[in-house]
Amino acid sequence: MRLGSIEADGTKFVCAVGNENYQIEDQVQFPTTTPVETLQQTVDYFKQFPDLKAISIASFGPIEIRKNAPKYGFITATPKPNWSNVDFLGRLKQDFDLPIVWTTDVNGSAYGEYVMSVLYNERIDSLTYYTIGTGVGAGTVIDGKFVGELGHPEMGHVRLKRHPDDLDFKGICPYHGDCLEGLVAGPTFEARTGNKGADVPLTDHVWDIMAYYIAQAALQTTLVMRPAKIVFGGGVMSEAFLDKVRDQFKTLMNGYLDVGELADYLTMPLVEHNGSATVGNFALAFNAVNH
């Protein structure tokens, strides 16, 4: 069955077609310019595939996900210029009379990792996926459903205990300063050190500070939801850095709760190259056909 995937972030759109076995048949990528232009490119891309059975959209946000809300399917008050109050889903529906799934980019990724875990024979019913990239966000799947009734989670904006060696750093979140995103998003490397993250060696103390905050986020997630697994994607993450996060998590947890092997509990994505959302979209689109 041919299914469509849209992964929309603030800098680029990745559109793909594939099947219910999560195999990508074709994929394109283009920059996120104006809504009119970018959504037209998206529509044009999928028009090439007349036998498409469903589409799933994993979008940057904030977005309206409450099905009974008047603005369901809209990107709402985003800081991204021109994209506030844009009827993303409505634009797609104009051209495609198909089931179209609408969720956040991180929910899409969480779902992708969730179905891949099942495929890998891990028996899990719940999973949280964090992206630590240009921004920070997370999505949670419990029993195949996304967490969030009044709206999608905004786990990137939780407040944390500050690291003693980082008290002078004000954080870069335009809304909150030193929330999680304000302290660990990719651009904090430039803000703290003047260098891009990719150029800061893992031996630099700034990485320990980052690990301390991300470990706190993992701890909060654990204490609040006790998911079976927490996955970390996004440009900032690597297995070597995640090891630092695990160390700090262990110290913070201090034996209080058992989460099993940390190497299995706090993990990199099963899908490589940040492709979890595409897998998630295919799975969500397939479900939409069958319900």
Next chain:
Amino acid sequence: MRLGSIEADGTKFVCAVGNENYQIEDQVQFPTTTPVETLQQTVDYFKQFPDLKAISIASFGPIEIRKNAPKYGFITATPKPNWSNVDFLGRLKQDFDLPIVWTTDVNGSAYGEYVMSVLYNERIDSLTYYTIGTGVGAGTVIDGKFVGELGHPEMGHVRLKRHPDDLDFKGICPYHGDCLEGLVAGPTFEARTGNKGADVPLTDHVWDIMAYYIAQAALQTTLVMRPAKIVFGGGVMSEAFLDKVRDQFKTLMNGYLDVGELADYLTMPLVEHNGSATVGNFALAFNAVNH
């Protein structure tokens, strides 16, 4: 249909029988002494009602709730003397060949508030219940199920940003010092002021500090799960104090997310006198008969 409710906390057991309309027919209360004695009293109480169809237990913790775990039904490593590693559920099963539900005290309360909300015609699918009492804990219901796969949540032990006027207070949690429980549990009044909470007037600045921390907990819950409603029970809470929490929540949220009317979003329990768990137990016991 006659149903049994056990609300077990560290100081007392409340046992009740009632029906699927949440009406209490009979109720007793006795102090929590040794496991052998207290569980025998519990068994003796319910033996009076031979037509009992199911029992639900809402217990203090930590407890093992994973059904496939060898110690399912046990109280695990509690600081309460004599109660670690006690097979609570097993003891009940020795005498009652009935469906017996096993969950945490706060999950029981969350479930009670959830079913009451439905009865009050609030259309909600998710709710978090906090108790701010001798200890601090919370339970979350989403779509009729409790959140927590690896175990029950321990939301009382999240870390928070400290209030600038409270930096000298070390907190009273034996595990973490200044976690949420360490900062706002009832006994923190004695630790901070030398007086019991009931004797500290609401005009005292200590209440603003408390409100700041509880508002942060509500904010975390909102950002992580976006439930439809957060309910606050326990001896420390009152409508007047909750108003302070709402004010601080509003300041912290700073318009970032819409949660509707704060008076409807952050609320006192619908069930008065901290009786939510009994209602929850009747509802859970009734479900257990029918599944």
